[in-house]
Amino acid sequence: MAQGIKRLGISVAAFIAIIVIGALVLSLLIDRGAMRQAVESQLRAATGLDLAVDGDIDVSVFPRSYVTFKSVRLKGNGDGGPDSALSVDTLTANLRLLPLLLRRFEIADIALIQPTISVVRDADGGSNWTPFIKSLTRTMKPGLDDQVSFSEIRLQDGVLSYRDDAGHVLETISDIDLSLAWPSISRTFAAAGQFDWRGERIDGSISVNDFIAALAGERSGLKLRLAGAPMKIAFDGVIGNKSSLVLEGTLSADSASLRNALRWAGQEPPGAGGFGRFAMKARANLVGPSVALTNVNIELDKNVAEGVMTYTIAGGHQGLQATLAAGSIDATPYISTIRLLASGARDWNRQLFDLGSANPVDLDVRLSAAKVLLGSSTLGRTALSANLRGGALALSVGEAQVYGGIVQGTLGVSRRDNVANIKTQFQFRDVDLEACASDLLGVRNLSGRGNLSIALEASGSSPFGLAQSLDGSALLTGHDxxxxxxxxxxxxxxxxxxxxxxxxxxxxxxxxxxxxxxxxxxxxxxxxxxxxxxxxxxxxxxxxxxxxxxxxxxxxxxxxxxxxxxxxxxxxxxxxxxxxxxxxxxxxxxxxxxxxxxxxxxxxxxxxxxxxxxxxxxxxxxxxxxxxxxxxxxxxxxxxxxxxxxxxxxxxxxx
Incomplete structure (x- = not known):
């Protein structure tokens, strides 16, 4: 280009001076009112949304060409208050330079400074954004010759709030810093950036293959990535929203500490042991408030299992159902903190139970394993089910190979204030009495084989309290x-x-x-x-x-x-x-x-x-x-x- 300028008989410096002088003259001659109206018209044409400007408007041509609107909100939804679908402290539309020299006003990109986005979902599944999405869908309908587009929308220091009164859900995402690739030549929509969610900084990205189809509720390809200190989540599949939200695809998640991830998600895991390294990959199918996971491969604390799972949110209640099979499971970390005896090994532990944390998730889990490790005890083929509802646990052992025999029974644990109520019934058939009596009763001078039946119940705020209130019966028969x-x-x-x-x-x-x-x-x-x-x-x-x-x-x-x-x-x-x-x-x-x-x-x-x-x-x-x-x-x-x-x-x- 420099050689071409020299052939014209002028130096590069002189050419730049001409450009600068031309821009200064243009800035004096340009119609700022027409420039502002053109920007507003293009924003409306590109999105189908009407913006209300409650603050000042600043127009600049040189050295940068932009139009800035203060205190902007969407018309037809609130007055900029907390229930407004969108309100922006500062909206800046940067203009393309070459068309501007020809006195045409074309938006290159848009920056939204301190935007506040509010999404309120009603009982019918709609939201305060429903009319705006319909307008955006009509505007971006393919085949329109006068369709206006721009390359990018940037959100800086934004806040998004989501409220679902029917599902009792309230979430806030703050410090949003995202870059949105607005569909122009292609129909693909993409966004990437960072935001704060529940006190953690999250890196996120989303890609929609056919943004126009997705807005209309049609099926479209979707890729989603979320990565932060608590957990990493990835989804690759399709999305649709005709009558209700539908997601189908491959879901994967992993975390260095599932305990920390659950706490971040608002769930308090039981006990103080286990729930460390976690990884899962499954085929996910979400329809409305329920997600079904098939071909599940899950790893927790080096325990590996596979099966199916279903997670449901209905009426403010969360429920998880799972049927899993495993080769070998080490349950020691989860029971290591349950100390019935004090450190002296002769007195019951008098430390109070921690019953203050409530788990709002109802669990219904069925598990089968070829081997289960419980501290120093080893169970062979085991089939059990656990049901947790309203803070009450019901554990049923269909059959487990233990102490060289078979055990079957049930265990029920409920609570009232700080008192645990326990009821249990178990039958041990043809077991090794030496191992059984040592583990269960602390008696180490008995050998042989036999049967043990127990039916016990107790209430207390500590293991010692349970021992004081123990009621029931036990029958032991042995031979040889x-x-x-x-x-x-x-x-x-x-x-x-x-x-x-x-x-x-x-x-x-x-x-x-x-x-x-x-x-x-x-x-x-x-x-x-x-x-x-x-x-x-x-x-x-x-x-x-x-x-x-x-x-x-x-x-x-x-x-x-x-x-x-x-x-x-x-x-x-x-x-x-x-x-x-x-x-x-x-x-x-x-x-x-x-x-x-x-x-x-x-x-x-x-x-x-x-x-x-x-x-x-x-x-x-x-x-x-x-x-x-x-x-x-x-x-x-x-x-x-x-x-x-x-x-x-x-x-x-x-x-």
Missing amino acids: GAITGFNVEQLLKRLERRPLSGGGNFRNGKTPFTSLNVAVRFSDGVATADDIRIEGPTARISLTGTASVPSREYDLKGVASLANTPGAPGFNLPFIVEGPWDDPLIFPDPESLIRRSPASAPLLDAVKDKKTRDAVRSVLERITGGGRKPEPDAAAEPSADAPAAATPDAAPKAN
Whole structure:
């Protein structure tokens, strides 16, 4: 171009000077009123919308060519107040330079500074924007020869509010900075930029293949991308809006923390563990207020599942239904914060439940998995369903392989103020009693196989409160097992020969059984055992008494018997079980041992005074080993055939 200017005999500097002088002359000669009217006419022709200008109008030709309107709003909808469909603090229309030199006014692009967009949806599905969209659709109808267009619309520092009174939805998007590619030669509409939504900065973009068809409610291709710190969402499919909004396509979402994403979306996830890394991809079909997801592939905390899901918003309520199948699921993160026992592992946790957060989403989830990990326990093939409605949880285990057997049952959890109400019924069939009793009851000295049925209910604001109010029943039957910690047969044979030989090894060995029956009733945290029977090849045991659930202590009395041959006299040993569940004290009844000794039986009968009787009895208990003592060394352990460790004559010396 510079060479062409030189051929004309003028320098580049001179040419620029001519342009500048021409622009200055043009700025003095141009009709600013005609320029403003032309811009207003083109805006109306391009959008079909009438603008009302309540403020000043500024026209500039040089050095920049533009027309600026202050306090602009759409006519026919409000007066610029909060319910106005659109109000703009400053609207600037930049003009194309070359047509301006020929005294034609053509808009190049538009900038909307501090626009406020309000969308109010009514119960019929329409909105305050419905008449404007219809007008825009008529204006942009293809085939119109006098159609006016411009390349871009920029929104700076904008605010969009959406209100749906029927659905109880109110959303505000602020600090909008978007660039809209207005359809001109092609029918494609695109927008990209940033905005603030619920305190997070979001990058967004949208592309509509046929903008005119989309405005008319016809199907059109749609691509949507949203990316922010809480979550990334992408949709690629089609959109239509004839009778109701329809979306069909591929939906994907991922988040570094689903817990943070749910909180950002206004949902408080349960507990304090899990809900970390999340990713999902599915085929989505949205019709009205319901979206159906098929071919779902979902990953949460490294747990992977597939299936179908449906999310619905109706009458202000949100509901999620899902049917999912997985290979292996680790549920440990979700139950790790549910601590029933305090750090000492002997007392119930007294920390209050956090029941303040309400979850407005109703859940109905069905899950099947080949393996489920729950802390140290592993479940095999599992099928369960969970229903959460109005803050009440109903969990149903159709069948789960656990402890080498099968478990079925239900768990219901509801709340009233800060009190949790729990009801549960479970049946464990043919399970490994050692693993089952250790995990569920904290009892580690039982082995064998058997069945366990429980029906319990409790109310409380903490695990300790639940233990205090526990009501219900439990039935345990077992076979072909053993109770470790004492050998009843060996002890009975020793005491049968020498009743006062002591009980030094009473807490060693194990007692095998062929059948075990335990029936327990619970009332206000007290477990009453009416019928505990243990049948073994060489010994029988029966127990009655109580156990305190809040203090986790036994108070039981029983009788152990040798299984002698028919017709032979039996040997019965009364004994006592006291102390904590995980380390109970088991000892023979001292009085029964004294009475069985021919030399010592008259002693208790002879002592009539209570103080004297208690003193003598204390000495006898030390003789017989009835109190808790350190376990003796093997070298010091008296054998079953050794002489008695003490006699009644030695009692005064011991005292």
